[in-house]
Amino acid sequence: MRRSGRAGWVRFRSRVAVSRRSTSVRVIDEERWLDAARAGDADAFNHLVERYQSLAYSVACRTLADPEAAADATQEAFFSAFRAIAGFRGGSFQAWLLRIVVNACYDARRYANRRPATSMDRVIEEMGEAPWPDQHAVNPETAVLSQETLATLEGALAELPDEQRLAIVLVDIEGLTYEEAADVMGRPVGTVRSRLARGRARVRDILVATGNLS
Amino acid sequence: MQSDHVGTEALSALLDGHLSDRERETVEAHLAGCPACRIDLEQLRRTVSLLQAMPAAAPARSFAVREAVPPARVGLVHRMARPPLLRALAGAAAALMVVVLLADAAWPRGDVTTGIGLSSPAMLTARESSASTPTVNPAAASAPPPDARAGDSGAPALEPAIQPREAAPGEETPESVATPIELIGAVEAPPSLAPPSLRVGQVGAVFLGILAAILITASLRAGRRAGRRA
Structure with missing residues (x-):
């Protein structure tokens, strides 16, 4: 409902918009690739990788708040997915894949917690800015988001319990519907709704406390 | 509220x-x-x-998979160095360690059968044996075969069959053992056919194990560095 009233938002979420516009073609392609990938065809699987890697990496980035670790986790997730593709029994490939990505992120975080991690601050320090320059150019709304606010949001996300953060990442940041997010999280839609609400409220409290929201 | x-x-x-x-x-x-x-x-x-408004992160590289993703990529091997020199060395050391351990374990010790089969010559020289190897229990060495199975006395009981020919009573091979056939062979053939000392095998295995561990650690470290660069 809100998306239809916001042209900029729809343009920004072009990936999602495309998925809605030519759904039938995408589904036919996807099923063809899935069938071939199940038979071990890496090229067919790589078509799927190409289609979903931005989404997968973005989710990983927001889950781990560390671009390098997110890239590693994403790669690991695609390896895992390719190995397990024969066991994929239909349904939403996006949800199946994102579940693998999220699990790879949690595994990576468990592993990283036992050793010093690359903090987001250091990455930004090294690069001079948040490492998504092309997106800054694409999305006019991002210009409104100051570095300080972005850092506060990232810090707030990092503080959230996993499920609340995942709900926000999937619905607010990646633009999935409640139903799609529920499919990824393996939870009822009502649970997504409440996790999302609690996460948003917590982020709001942090934004207010840090003077980013009056 | x-x-x-x-x-x-x-x-x-x-x-x-x-x-x-x-x-x-x-x-x-x-x-x-x-x-x-x-x-x-x-x-x-x-x-x-x-x-x-949070920017979607754009991947800096493609995550395409190659033709055959080896199943082992998840585990230890995956995290090891891509240039596989260290990995190969570590693997070789580990494999060698396993070989040494297996050979060591498979090399028959003086067991009950050999103890019985060769009890007579063993008993004949039991006194020499106890003299040259202080660890031997004199009672066990001179006792009838069934008692020879107690503790490690089975092996020392056999030793005299070789030791007199080796003419090295002070040599430190108290745990040296052999099969009946080899022992007989050793009795008739040059003493060089005697099996290697157990201690050499164990020390070698421990050494190789440490070497393998060091190499695996180094390889993992190199693999992490390479992974970051990639």
Whole structure:
């Protein structure tokens, strides 16, 4: 409902918009690739990788708040997915894949917690800015988001319990519907709704406390 | 917040159009007369707007998989160095360690059978044996075969069959052992055919194990560095 009233938002979420516009073609392609990938065809699987890697990496980035670790986790997730593709029994490939990505992120975080991690601050320090320059150019709304606010949001996300953060990442940041997010999280839609609400409220409290929201 | 105010979940769902018509009517009716809840809703709306404005991260590389993803990529081997020199060395050391351990374990010790089969010559030289190897229990060495199985006396009991020919009573091979056939062979053939000392095998295995561990660690470290660069 809100998306239809916001042209900029729809343009920004072009990936999602495309998925809605030519759904039938995408589904036919996807099923063809899935069938071939199940038979071990890496090229067919790589078509799927190409289609979903931005989404997968973005989710990983927001889950781990560390671009390098997110890239590693994403790669690991695609390896895992390719190995397990024969066991994929239909349904939403996006949800199946994102579940693998999220699990790879949690595994990576468990592993990283036992050793010093690359903090987001250091990455930004090294690069001079948040490492998504092309997106800054694409999305006019991002210009409104100051570095300080972005850092506060990232810090707030990092503080959230996993499920609340995942709900926000999937619905607010990646633009999935409640139903799609529920499919990824393996939870009822009502649970997504409440996790999302609690996460948003917590982020709001942090934004207010840090003077980013009056 | 009073109990009749609108809860956060309803406000959040309202923003996404995820309230039923009846819920929405109730919430909107309340909002119309409640400035506090309107402020709540507005703050939540702006929070969501800021979250939506967070830039989507663009991957810096492709995550395409290669033709055959080896199943082992998940585990230890995957995290090891891509240039496989260290990995190969570590593997070789580990394999060698296993070989040494297996050979060591498979090399038959002086067991009950050999003890019985060769008890006579063993008993004949039992006194020499106890003299040259202080660890031997004199009672066990001179006892009948069934007692020879107690403790490690089975092996020392056999030694004399070789030791006299080796003419090295002071040599430190108290645990040296052999099969009946080899022992017989050793009796007739040059003493060089005697099996290697157990101690050499164990020390070698431990050494190789440490070497393998060091190499694996180094390889993992190199693999992590390579992974970061990639």
